[in-house]
Amino acid sequence: MTEHLISIKDFADQQGLYRQTVFKVIKRLEIEPAKLRGGKQNRGQTISYITEEDAQRLLEALASSRRTQDGKEGRDFFQMPSYMMSVFSIYCA
DSSP states (O other), rough: OOOOOHHHHHHHHHOOOOOHHHHHHHHHTOOOOEEOOOOOTTTOOOOEEOOOOOOHHHHHHHHHOOOOTTTSSSOOOGGGGGOOOOOOOOOOO
């Protein structure tokens, strides 16, 4: 039986995530992606793939990390990675 593989790039695009975020969660879950050579469209570069089962585990992990303490969907300000936060100031004279 052949496993269906999903490229991490496609998975990230479908979920509206950065590839770096997906790779960090994959590492945390100790998922080992399959690395295969791409065709002419990818100029022969190595592409990382995960199985559908791993993709489901990844989605569950991402969903649980987005829940705040009260169980609502969304991210708490202090749970956000620093690259997603911005700070602004208003100066009045």
